[in-house]
Amino acid sequence: MQPGEPRPEDGSDFEPPRDTGANGDTRRLSPDDDASQLAPDERAELDKLRAAEAGRTHRVAHTARWIAACVVLVVASLLAGVAVIASYVRNQVLDTETYVQTVTPLVQDPAVRDAVAHRLTNEIVSAANLQGLANSLADNLVSRGAPQRVDDLVDPLVSGITNLLYERISPLLATPQFEAIWENINRTAHQAVVTVLTGSQGQVIKTGTQSVSIDLGALLTAAKAQLVAQGFGFASKIPNVSIQYTLLQSDKLPKVRTYTKLLNAAGSWLPYVALVLIVAGILIAPNRRRGLVVGATMVAVIGLILLAAMALGRSYYRDHLPPTVSQQAAINAFDIVLRYLKDAMRTLVAIALVLVIVALLAGPSRFARWVRRMINIGLGYAAAGLAKLGTWSQPVGRALAPAMGYIKIGVAVVALVLYLTLVRPTVSSALWWTLGVLVFLAIIEIFARVPAVGPDGRTPAVAAA
DSSP states (O other), X not given: OOTTOOOOTTOOOOOXXXXXOTTSOEXXXXXXXXXXXXXXXXXXXXXHHXXXXXXXXXXXXXXXXXXXXXXXXXXXXXXXXHHHHHHHHHHHHHOHHHHHHHHGGGGGSHHHHHHHHHHHHHHHHHHTTHHHHHXXXXXXXXXXXXXXGGGGXXXXXXXXXXXXXXXXXXXXXXXXXXXXXXXXXXXXXXXHHHHHHHTOOOSXXXXXXXXXXXXXXXXXXXXXXXXXXXXXXXXXXXXXXOOEEEEEEOTTHHHHHHHHHHXXXXXXXXXXXXXXXXXXXXXXXXXXXXXXXXXXXXXXXXXXXXXXXXXXXXXXXXXTOOTTSOHHHHXXXXXXXXXHHHXXXXXXXXXXXXXXXXXXXXXXXXXXXXXXHHXXXXXXXXXXXXXXXXXXXXXXXXXXXXXXXXXXXXXXHHHHHHHHHHSOOOHHHHHHHHHHHHHXXXXXXXXXXXXXXXXXXXXXXXXXX
């Protein structure tokens, strides 16, 4: 043996096969050289073993890629569900107009309006101490010689006045004036909350590092203008001053604002992070079409689970309402406030199911092949008809045809990003958006097929039919 060569495990002096060249030099035989000296049946056995090893390596790599793809798609699906919730919460907490649009229908609901009317009526009766006034009146009448039975009239009197107040207040809540007041109250209150949470400066609310204050001087200026408008000219001599009044002083405000920034970032970026991870999981999968089916199915399942959780939460909320609260009004309010979140969840499920259907129609099944064939025939006839309108479509088609694959992917991605950015998610808007994208892609495909139209005015797909 030569120095440095490994010895066999049994310690024997095995000499590796060597070949002597024409010049007398020797070299160690490689596996291929050694295999060349094998008999045909031995070579076949060796090739079989090598193929089996290569197949085993391929299966391991194939399985590893599917495991990695499934892990990424599971994380992406969970993030997609969390992103929908985070976006909803962010919009409700930090977007005043979205919040106002959410709560404005509350006052338009009859059950909620009735509950508010009862609450306002009871507050008026309580603040005026109507029961005490009626009792004092009855005692005064009895002391002046009225029959003792006057006390029996106190409760009916209070009840009658309460009902009268309710009958006057209830119609007021249905007027456009009250709806405008309701909207302005909620807008002003929400703007103040946003100012506190973000540390920004409002027209009246001022924020510091650990404090929130209100500038009463701004209110004084507004009141002065109103007085002057009503004819009180002396009010114009009141000077404009800044009167800072501290509403809140807390060392926890910086932490609350940090959480608000995290919520804002999560609601803004999580949808796109989830989208990138879904694309990554599909690319990792050995079969990308099946990867799309798996990923979209996972997203749909997550969406359905969250919708089921919301339904269970609604039932729990209804069953644990205090007896003094109107159950119908509370449930209606629950549904109104969470309607955008429900719409977003349903839209997530709808988009996922659309992607599943698209992926299945791109598959090898007999029905999928038949659908694709019918679509190709239709597009072929459309391209043939377009070609007959003139040669102007030929250069457009030649420019589009080589890049059709990239164009389809780009259009799908851009459409999804624009939908997430510009459109309020609903099932109907998602379906219409999908239809619009398909029509746009079909038009591009028709132009791309125009150069393939034959002398007989038909595309290969039409001719094959």
